[in-house]
Amino acid sequence: xxxxxxxxxxxxxxxxxxxxxxxxxxxxxxxxxxxxxxxxxxxxxxxxxxxxxxxxxxxxxxxxxxxxxxxxxxxxxxxxxxxxxxxxxxxxxxxxxxxxxxxxxxxxxxxxxxxxxxxxxxxxxxxxxxxxxxxxxxxxxxxxxxxxxxxxxxxxxxxxxxxxxxxxxxxxxxxxxxxxxxxxxxxxxxxxxxxxxxxxxxxxxxxxxxxxxxxxxxxxxxxxxxxxxxxxxxxxxxxxxxxxxxxxxxxxxxxxxxxxxxxxxxxxxxxxxxxxxxxxxxxxxxxxxxxxxxxxxxxxxxxxx
Ligand code: NAP
Numbered sequence: 001x002x003x004x005x006x007x008x009x010x011x012x013x014x015x016x017x018x019x020x021x022x023x024x025x026x027x028x029x030x031x032x033x034x035x036x037x038x039x040x041x042x043x044x045x046x047x048x049x050x051x052x053x054x055x056x057x058x059x060x061x062x063x064x065x066x067x068x069x070x071x072x073x074x075x076x077x078x079x080x081x082x083x084x085x086x087x088x089x090x091x092x093x094x095x096x097x098x099x100x101x102x103x104x105x106x107x108x109x110x111x112x113x114x115x116x117x118x119x120x121x122x123x124x125x126x127x128x129x130x131x132x133x134x135x136x137x138x139x140x141x142x143x144x145x146x147x148x149x150x151x152x153x154x155x156x157x158x159x160x161x162x163x164x165x166x167x168x169x170x171x172x173x174x175x176x177x178x179x180x181x182x183x184x185x186x187x188x189x190x191x192x193x194x195x196x197x198x199x200x201x202x203x204x205x206x207x208x209x210x211x212x213x214x215x216x217x218x219x220x221x222x223x224x225x226x227x228x229x230x231x232x233x234x235x236x237x238x239x240x241x242x243x244x245x246x247x248x249x250x251x252x253x254x255x256x257x258x259x260x261x262x263x264x265x266x267x268x269x270x271x272x273x274x275x276x277x278x279x280x281x282x283x284x285x286x287x288x289x290x291x292x293x294x295x296x297x298x299x300x301x302x303x304x305x
Contacts, residue, residue: 016171028054046259066087157305178286182217187305200287206252232268
């Protein structure tokens with residue numbers, strides 16, 4: 001996935017499949033498609049800065065633009081290889097029926113747009129209620145066929161992770177969950193034997209339902225103080241905290257200067273005291289908890305972790 005040359009500038013983790021996953025990737029949720037190529041530009045900026053990990057999902061509705069950026073970046077003389085870039089995508093919740101899994105994967109692979117939120121007459125989303133163990137078997141077939149190199153989980157709680165491990169032929173390589181200093185996920189981290197990827201690693205200030213009375217992680221005075229001492233930005237301190245905990249992170253940005261600074265987190269080290277201080281900021285506060293979905297039989301967030 002990443003060449004030896006790139007390894008010098010990247011901290012990476014090795015997945016149970018043997019592949020290397022860079023510990024900082026670019027998030028692409030809310031990077032709206034079509035806005036004069038905003039996502040495409042963000043991905044190109046990131047690749048040119050040295051990112052080699054892009055986090056996508058069919059549900060973000062912009063995979064086609066991510067694909068266009070990858071094609072542009074790879075094409076000149078084919079000097080750069082697609083294999084250098086670790087790309088994550090996610091099977092959406094309407095596609096859990098084993099019969100739908102391969103087609104959904106192929107759709108993502110060809111970067112086609114599709115309807116992500118088909119609704120019933122009462123407005124609820126037609127999520128699949130197939131058991132996730134059955135979905136996993138179909139995802140394992142994607143590995144067998146060589147369509148994907150590794151498969152993982154997202155938003156699985158500890159019990160659900162164990163359910164999968166108890167049946168898996170191909171173990172989950174990653175569990176991607178919400179994680180930041182206000183939701184430090186210490187229990188889940190201890191429980192997961194796979195790599196954990198932190199989504200919303202900076203506290204997702206641009207989440208559509210954020211309200212002004214909710215605290216803004218990146219403006220937390222404790223964080224500003226630490227950042228000042230290390231001559232870094234609060235965002236860089238948070239990303240460094242994730243890395244020192246061994247957690248992969250995928251900060252989203254469409255701002256070139258931030259895309260750049262979010263990768264500049266390998267040249268300093270937080271002291272054990274500052275790591276402890278940041279752990280103490282935990283509020284067990286889930287920012288991305290979609291109550292719309294809480295009646296689903298496998299809704300993961302009723303358990304504490
Ligand atoms: P996030 O990365 O925590 O925060 C994004 C926000 O932070 C944006 O408003 C961005 O602004 C701003 N930002 C980025 N770098 C900054 C910096 N250096 N200084 C100040 N502000 C900065 O939020 P997220 O998008 O929720 O999470 C990241 C990625 O995780 C997503 O994009 C997606 O790929 C993934 N995700 C996965 C799931 C899942 O269920 N698996 C759920 C949520 C998210 P600008 O863009 O304007 O620069």
